[in-house]
Amino acid sequence: MNSLHNVFIRSLLFAAAALLLFCEAHAQPRALPLGVLRSGIEFAGADVRGMQADDLANPGFLWVERGEKLWREEASGASGKSCASCHGDATASMRGVAARYPAFDAGSGTVFDLEARINDCRVRRQKQEPLLRESDDLLGLTAYVALQSKGMSMAARIDGPAGAAFDRGRVLYGTRHGQMNISCAQCHEQNWGKRLYAETLSQGHGNAFPAYKLEWQTMGSLQRRIRACIFGVRAEMPAAGAQELTDLELYLAWRAQGLPVEAPGVRR
Amino acid sequence: MADSRINLAAATRQGEAIEVRISIRHAMETGYRTDDGGKPVARNVIRNFACRYNGVPVFAVRMSSGIAANPYLRFFVTARESGTLDFEWVDDAGARGMAQAAVKVV
Numbered sequence: 001m002n003s004l005h006n007v008f009i010r011s012l013l014f015a016a017a018a019l020l021l022f023c024e025a026h027a028q029p030r031a032l033p034l035g036v037l038r039s040g041i042e043f044a045g046a047d048v049r050g051m052q053a054d055d056l057a058n059p060g061f062l063w064v065e066r067g068e069k070l071w072r073e074e075a076s077g078a079s080g081k082s083c084a085s086c087h088g089d090a091t092a093s094m095r096g097v098a099a100r101y102p103a104f105d106a107g108s109g110t111v112f113d114l115e116a117r118i119n120d121c122r123v124r125r126q127k128q129e130p131l132l133r134e135s136d137d138l139l140g141l142t143a144y145v146a147l148q149s150k151g152m153s154m155a156a157r158i159d160g161p162a163g164a165a166f167d168r169g170r171v172l173y174g175t176r177h178g179q180m181n182i183s184c185a186q187c188h189e190q191n192w193g194k195r196l197y198a199e200t201l202s203q204g205h206g207n208a209f210p211a212y213k214l215e216w217q218t219m220g221s222l223q224r225r226i227r228a229c230i231f232g233v234r235a236e237m238p239a240a241g242a243q244e245l246t247d248l249e250l251y252l253a254w255r256a257q258g259l260p261v262e263a264p265g266v267r268r
Numbered sequence: 269m270a271d272s273r274i275n276l277a278a279a280t281r282q283g284e285a286i287e288v289r290i291s292i293r294h295a296m297e298t299g300y301r302t303d304d305g306g307k308p309v310a311r312n313v314i315r316n317f318a319c320r321y322n323g324v325p326v327f328a329v330r331m332s333s334g335i336a337a338n339p340y341l342r343f344f345v346t347a348r349e350s351g352t353l354d355f356e357w358v359d360d361a362g363a364r365g366m367a368q369a370a371v372k373v374v
Contacts, residue, residue, distance in 0.1 A: 056275045059338040062293045065273065217295070217337035 028158065031189065031255045032203060038192070039259050040202040044268060048214070052266035060143060060212040060264025063136065063219045067144025070137060075126040083141075086125065090148055098146040099155050099261050102250040104162040111165040113249050114142050115221060116241065133240040139219045143210045146263035153260060154207050156253035165243075169251030172244055178235030184248075199268075204229075205256040206249065208265020215268060222249055225267075272355070272367045279372040280347040286371060288319070288327075290355060291340045294365075298333040312360045314339065321371070322351035347373045 041049055051057045071090055074082045087093040102113040105120065112120060118141050119130040131138035158166040173184045187196065188204030195201070209222035216224075223245045230237055238244050275289040292314065299311025311333055319327040326345050345353070355367040 056273055056289050056291055057340055059291060059340070061273060062291065062338060214336070 028254075030257070034258050037256075037258055038203050039207055039262065040205055040267060041208065041262060041265065043193075043200045043202045044266075048266055048268055052208075052262065058212065058264065058266055060210070060219055060266065063140040063143045063210070063212075064147055064264055066136060066140035067142070070141050071144060075122075075128050077127040079125065079127040081126050083121070090144065094145045094148040096149050096152055098149040098263065099152045100157065102156060102162075102165075102246055102253060104157075104160065104165075106161075109161075110243070111162055111246050111250055113223070113246050114145060115223075116246070118142060118145070134221060134224055136219075139210050139221065142221065143219065143264045146210065146261065149261040150263065151260050153258055154253055154256045156250060156257070158250065158254050162250065165247045165250050166254060168244070169247035169249070172248055173251050177230070178233035180233040180235075182233050184229070204252065205259055206252045207256050207259045208262035208267060210263060211265035211267050213267050219264070222252070271365050274355070274367055274369045276353070276369055276371070279374050282347055282349075282373050284347050285344040286347050287342065287344055288353065288369075289340070289342045290367070291338060292317075292357065292365065293338055294359065296331075296333070296335055296337045296339065300333065310360075314357045314359045314365075317341065317355070317357040319343075319345070320354045320356075321345055322349070323354075326353075347371065349373050 041052060044052075051059075055061055068090075071083045074080050074085070083090070098114055101117065102111050103117075104110075105112045105117070107124075108120070115133060115138055118138065122128045123130050131141070156162075176183045176186075184204060187201050192201045192203045206222040206225070209225060210219055211225075212219050213225070223240060226245055226248055227237060227240075272290055272292045274291075276286055280286045294314050295312070296314065297309055297312040299309070299313075301309045303309055313333055313335065314331050317329045317331065317339075318325060327343050329341065331339065350373045351371055353369045353371055355365075355369075357365045359365075
């Protein structure tokens with residue numbers, strides 16, 4: 001009798017926990033409360049902070065200038081269109097765009113990050129070959145577009161059709177991966193601020209990307225940065241542009257809501 | 269790729285120091301790395317950089333593999349008369365880069 005009573009109480013508790021989880025999934029409370037939200041730059045040393053703050057010392061602006069030039073360059077193919085032919089002055093038309101990405105694209109029925117959006121425009125409107133991920137051209141255009149949202153709050157939407165990608169991203173974020181058998185959350189949610197070897201674990205926000213990484217000695221996208229973590233936990237590497245990477249990017253963008261866009265950032 | 273970005277004051281009083289800042293796009297390949305096939309990647313760094321003020325050399329650097337990619341230089345030149353600063357650099361592969369900035373002395 002006693003054991004039956006226990007089972008009853010346990011199932012009641014289970015139901016309550018399931019209800020809580022259900023409510024949580026729909027109300028979407030913040031992963032990190034606004035009070036503790038810290039951009040990666042706050043974990044960087046004074047030298048890196050100084051580099052990011054100074055537009056000339058920040059090497060990311062070499063890519064921005066390339067992007068600005070490409071923005072006006074007419075396609076060599078059938079269309080003869082440049083980005084500017086449709087979008088005009090990027091400082092006006094692209095303002096706030098990067099802050100909303102990744103975003104759902106109705107045409108393809110998937111979530112696009114900024115790189116995928118630029119390439120989609122290239123292929124469908126400009127009738128050009130897509131740019132390779134991590135190529136200087138794509139990084140340049142992305143950095144140029146992202147710069148137009150600098151200082152604005154990250155504001156990706158996760159309602160409606162983007163919800164499925166967000167849910168997948170959230171699950172990935174909390175799932176243990178690789179030989180190290182650790183999840184993103186174990187470092188960036190439960191242990192941020194602590195040391196991992198010589199590094200201070202950040203909260204893992206993507207608000208500065210594409211960013212100039214001193215370690216790479218070049219500019220890189222958020223996907224490259226995520227892949228570096230995947231390499232670190234010795235998990236199977238997804239291909240560049242893979243859906244799970246975009247899902248993670250969307251989850252990260254939601255998680256960073258309230259932080260300013262810092263692109264082109266500088267990171268160690 | 270933008271080859272370089274330059275920054276200096278719009279105008280400087282005669283006899284005062286002009287702060288010159290230049291950031292140059294270059295991979296600065298150290299020569300110590302190997303490619304994915306294990307073959308060494310040849311060193312290719314900006315070997316020499318020079319700045320001339322109205323044709324007169326005022327600043328020069330000899331760089332080596334210890335300098336990071338996309339070098340950023342900051343130096344001072346005494347303002348004498350209005351004119352131009354000419355920057356020139358050459359890397360191990362013989363590729364040359366050039367840039368120019370106007371100096372206004374008041």
